[in-house]
Amino acid sequence: MSSADMDVTKHKTFLIDTTKCTGCRGCQVACKQWNQLKAEKTVFFSGEGYQNPPAMTEHTFTRIKFRDYEKNGQNEFAFYKEMCMHCNEPACASVCPVGAFVKSPEGPVIYNASRCIGCRFCMIACPFGIPKYEWSKAFPLVKKCTGCYSRIKEGLEPACATACPTAITYGSREEMIKEAERRLKNRPQRYFQAIYGKEEAGGTSILYLTHQPLDELGFKKVTTRPLPSYTWQALRLVPGIFLTMGGGLSLLSWFNHRKERIRQEEGFKNSKVQPEKKDEMKGDNQ
Amino acid sequence: MTAAKIIINEIKGYHRFLQFMIALVVIGALASMVRFIFGLGVTTNLNDTYPWGLWISFDVVTAVPLAAGAFTLGAIVHCFHIKKLEPLVRPAIVTGFLGYSLVCIGLLLDLGQPQRGWHTMVYWNVHSPMFEVSMCVMAYTTVLFLEFLSPVCEKFGYHMPLRVLRWLEMPLVIAAASISTLHQSSLGTFFLIAVDKLHNLWYNPLLPLQFWMSAIFTGISIIILEATMVHRYLGQPDESELLEILAKILPWVLAVYLAVKVGAVAFLTHGSLFDRPGLLALFAAEVLIGVIIPMLMFMKQSNREDSRMQLRGAGMVIFGVILNRFNVSMFGMIQPDQVIYYPSVTESLVTIGIIAGHILFFVLLAKYFPIFEHHPETVDYSMPDHFHATEAHEHDQGKGVEA
Ligand code: SF4
Ligand code: SF4
Ligand code: SF4
Numbered sequence: 001m002s003s004a005d006m007d008v009t010k011h012k013t014f015l016i017d018t019t020k021c022t023g024c025r026g027c028q029v030a031c032k033q034w035n036q037l038k039a040e041k042t043v044f045f046s047g048e049g050y051q052n053p054p055a056m057t058e059h060t061f062t063r064i065k066f067r068d069y070e071k072n073g074q075n076e077f078a079f080y081k082e083m084c085m086h087c088n089e090p091a092c093a094s095v096c097p098v099g100a101f102v103k104s105p106e107g108p109v110i111y112n113a114s115r116c117i118g119c120r121f122c123m124i125a126c127p128f129g130i131p132k133y134e135w136s137k138a139f140p141l142v143k144k145c146t147g148c149y150s151r152i153k154e155g156l157e158p159a160c161a162t163a164c165p166t167a168i169t170y171g172s173r174e175e176m177i178k179e180a181e182r183r184l185k186n187r188p189q190r191y192f193q194a195i196y197g198k199e200e201a202g203g204t205s206i207l208y209l210t211h212q213p214l215d216e217l218g219f220k221k222v223t224t225r226p227l228p229s230y231t232w233q234a235l236r237l238v239p240g241i242f243l244t245m246g247g248g249l250s251l252l253s254w255f256n257h258r259k260e261r262i263r264q265e266e267g268f269k270n271s272k273v274q275p276e277k278k279d280e281m282k283g284d285n286q
Numbered sequence: 287m288t289a290a291k292i293i294i295n296e297i298k299g300y301h302r303f304l305q306f307m308i309a310l311v312v313i314g315a316l317a318s319m320v321r322f323i324f325g326l327g328v329t330t331n332l333n334d335t336y337p338w339g340l341w342i343s344f345d346v347v348t349a350v351p352l353a354a355g356a357f358t359l360g361a362i363v364h365c366f367h368i369k370k371l372e373p374l375v376r377p378a379i380v381t382g383f384l385g386y387s388l389v390c391i392g393l394l395l396d397l398g399q400p401q402r403g404w405h406t407m408v409y410w411n412v413h414s415p416m417f418e419v420s421m422c423v424m425a426y427t428t429v430l431f432l433e434f435l436s437p438v439c440e441k442f443g444y445h446m447p448l449r450v451l452r453w454l455e456m457p458l459v460i461a462a463a464s465i466s467t468l469h470q471s472s473l474g475t476f477f478l479i480a481v482d483k484l485h486n487l488w489y490n491p492l493l494p495l496q497f498w499m500s501a502i503f504t505g506i507s508i509i510i511l512e513a514t515m516v517h518r519y520l521g522q523p524d525e526s527e528l529l530e531i532l533a534k535i536l537p538w539v540l541a542v543y544l545a546v547k548v549g550a551v552a553f554l555t556h557g558s559l560f561d562r563p564g565l566l567a568l569f570a571a572e573v574l575i576g577v578i579i580p581m582l583m584f585m586k587q588s589n590r591e592d593s594r595m596q597l598r599g600a601g602m603v604i605f606g607v608i609l610n611r612f613n614v615s616m617f618g619m620i621q622p623d624q625v626i627y628y629p630s631v632t633e634s635l636v637t638i639g640i641i642a643g644h645i646l647f648f649v650l651l652a653k654y655f656p657i658f659e660h661h662p663e664t665v666d667y668s669m670p671d672h673f674h675a676t677e678a679h680e681h682d683q684g685k686g687v688e689a
Contacts, residue, residue: 057334095479097417098402098409117405118398120337121416125479132334133398135327140398223481231415234475234494238418238468245464249365253456256367 008088008203009174011107012152014161017183017209018217019190021079021167023050023064027160031062034148034159056082058132061145062160067217078210080217081167083160084109084130084145085197086205087226092122092131094228100142107173107205108147116141127201127222147205176207183209202226307646314639317632318395326398329632338396338615340629344637345392347473348611350423351501352604353385355512356430357466358505360459362535371528376437376657377516378509383430384647388640389423395636415475422469429462437655470501477614485618486557487569492550493614499546503539504607506532507580507600514597520649522658526593533590533599540581540603547573562622568613576606 032039038059042052051066062083069076090109093101100116103109118140122131134140148158156162161170169179180195196208200222210217297308321329332339355378363371394400406420432454439448474497477484510532513525551559560566580599589595620626629637651657 055334091479094411094413095416097411097414097420098405099411099414100409115402115405115409116399117402118400119396119416120398121414121476123334123337124476124483127481127483129334133326133337135333136325137327137398138322138325139401140326221482227479227481228413230478230481230491231475232413233491234478235413235415235418235472238472241471242464242468245467246460249361249460249463253365253367253460256365260367 006088006103006105009172011086011088011173011205012147013107013171013173013176013205013207014083014158015169015171015176015180015207015209016081017167017169018078018080019209019211021064021081022165023066023077023079024165025064026163026165027081027168028060028063030159030163031145032060034151035061035146037061050077056130056132058134058136058143061143065218067212069212069216078212078217080208080210080219081160083206084147085128085201086145086147087201088203088205089201089226089228091125091127091201091227094231095121095125097121104147104149106149106152108149108152110146110149111142111144113141118142125227127227128220173205173207180207180209199224202229304646304649307642307649310642311639311646314636314642317635317639320632321395321636329630331627331630331633335624336627339627340633340637341392341396343612343615344608345396345640346389347476347615348608349385349389349392349640350473351470351497351504351607351611352508353382353389354466354470354501354505355508356382356433356505357426357462358502359509360433361463362532364456364459365463368531371531373658374509374513374525374528377512377652378505379430379433380437380648380651380657381508381512381644383427383434384644384651386423386427386430388644390427392637392640393420393423415472415479418472418475419469422465422472426462426465426469429458429465433458433462437651437657441655466501467498471495471498473497474614480619483619483621484614485562485565486555486559487551487565488614488618490550490554492546492554496543496547496550499539499543500607500610503536503543503603506536506539507603507607510596510600511604514593514600516652516658520652520658524593526591526596529593529596530590533584533596536599536603537581537584540577540584544573544577544581547577565613565618568609568617572606572609572613575602576609577603580606 031037040053040057040059042054044050044052051064053060053063056063062081065080065082067078067080069078086103086107086109088103090101090103093099093103093109096116097119098115098117100112101109101122102112118133120133120142122142123129123133131142131144133142148156148160151158157170161168169176171179177195177198180198184191184193184195190211192210192213194210194214196210196214196219197204197206202225208219210219215221297305300308317329326332330339330341356375359371359375359378362368363375394403397403406417407424411417432451436448436451439445439451471494474494477489477493478491480489510529513529516522517524517526580602583589583595583599583602589599616627
């Protein structure tokens with residue numbers, strides 16, 4: 001499950017250039033169609049600005065976020081495609097008690113619905129708030145962007161990337177990083193000098209380029225350390241603690257029982273012999 | 287028909303309080319059925335912003351340390367060999383067994399696919415703290431069940447199994463303490479993944495250690511609370527002399543915990559601590575009421591001897607730990623601009639039902655099984671075993687000195 005043994009440079013990766021995004025929401029529609037997701041009833045201005053639906057849900061795996069800003073006294077829009085980041089070391093996969101989420105060798109983080117017990121730990125763990133739950137159902141499962149795994153298995157590109165007329169480039173992570181760096185270098189005034197996703201959460205299979213500073217566009221600031229390492233630093237100690245605890249207590253009780261037995265055998269006068277801490281406590285109260 | 291009549295008559299004879307508890311349990315059970323019929327979304331106030339609510343925060347994250355009395359006392363009595371406390375062990379085991387069974391029920395209710403609960407046993411993911419905790423909870427519930435079989439066998443006079451259980455006692459105590467150490471701390475590990483979500487006041491790499499240590503002092507406090515209640519309301523003998531020993535251990539554990547907590551907050555957190563006054567107040571309340579005041583209280587001999595003070599101190603510790611678990615699993619996770627979650631009626635009724643169920647089953651077990659009348663010397667353990675013979679002897683002698 002950890003991708004330490006995987007070659008992340010070959011992972012299929014999205015390069016999303018938000019400066020080229022026109023906000024057409026073709027990706028949103030394509031995603032709904034390909035994944036046969038139900039339409040949601042939406043109204044204008046229910047969320048921030050023109051973005052719709054107001055939040056990602058079990059029926060919406062991706063959406064375009066709108067940001068209003070002013071440039072030279074003019075109102076302008078900036079767009080940002082929200083979707084699963086397909087982390088190199090996904091937090092959702094590391095916390096899942098049954099391993100329902102896995103990082104596939106191709107890159108997408110995929111979900112095995114028949115394993116999921118519905119504990120929602122993945123939703124707590126994901127630093128980007130991506131997995132959503134089927135709240136409407138009595139026996140709900142988790143839903144999120146699949147990275148169009150079924151399509152890329154057949155040699156196609158993801159539905160949203162195919163539909164996008166301008167902004168999405170799709171290819172191996174290595175190439176996409178190269179391409180992003182090339183753009184940053186060639187047109188420094190066009191781009192904010194950062195590739196979101198290169199280091200975030202230990203690196204992801206989605207990379208973003210922006211014009212605005214990242215936080216202004218609504219990108220979350222996340223740690224660059226892979227999230228699973230935060231829990232693993234404690235969990236890796238588990239076998240050791242178990243053995244130490246078990247062994248320590250066994251020794252302690254063996255020792256105490258033996259002491260007791262010897263004392264018993266030698267008669268009561270020995271109780272004066274070198275009172276230890278626990279005996280003191282006991283002695284005090286007798 | 288007759289059996290049902292007997293049961294109804296028996297229930298009619300119960301105290302009003304017990305009948306009230308039965309009503310709460312029935313209501314809770316109905317409420318949990320509502321959850322399965324109409325779904326989690328409709329019956330709870332959970333949503334994509336709050337995937338975990340009251341059921342995880344209380345029924346699992348808080349209930350597990352509240353049920354820690356059994357392993358703590360088991361280790362104190364059998365491993366550290368403070369045999370005097372033996373009379374408290376059995377009620378603690380019953381409480382622990384009930385507590386963990388109810389944790390399992392609470393967890394299953396909260397799962398989206400409870401019928402797949404067994405998947406954790408088949409599809410292992412050792413990187414998941416949830417996997418770790420579920421395995422431990424299952425293992426430990428089994429251990430507690432075995433320990434709990436002793437009074438059951440005594441009741442029905444099964445002597446062979448009793449001997450086996452007696453022989454298993456030490457291994458079970460040690461298994462209990464080791465397994466508990468793991469899952470009590472792993473509950474803290476849950477929240478280590480919530481980087482940048484859980485507020486700095488609580489988020490630090492020593493969270494698992496703090497969860498484990500607080501489980502120990504909570505376990506001790508629960509025993510004090512329970513023994514005092516049982517003395518007051520179930521007419522069992524006053525054990526405050528024994529509780530004094532526990533009250534003596536308590537400030538030490540609290541002090542070490544406080545040191546670890548202060549150290550962790552001071553040196554191991556990154557980012558601002560004082561940016562959210564509300565959270566700061568919760569943090570202060572948890573530390574003051576739950577740790578510092580009871581610690582100072584129990585440092586005084588006169589307070590340790592006074593049954594009323596024992597109860598008050600233990601009560602404060604328990605309040606503190608409940609607040610702490612809610613701070614970590616709920617309040618501390620709320621982001622500044624987020625709407626506030628509060629539990630729905632269904633969620634509350636189920637949790638109230640679970641608490642009522644705990645009290646109810648404890649009283650009923652105490653009524654029908656020899657839980658307090660546990661005097662090893664009166665039971666026939668006639669095992670040709672040197673070690674147990676001496677143990678029983680020692681107990682006699684202890685009694686003699688006391689009397
Ligand atoms: S963005 Fe969230 S859901 Fe997607 S792979 Fe990363 S941790 Fe998992
Ligand atoms: S909800 Fe399902 S996928 Fe998410 S952590 Fe739990 S079992 Fe795994
Ligand atoms: S990769 Fe596929 S599932 Fe994910 S957002 Fe694009 S179309 Fe939707």
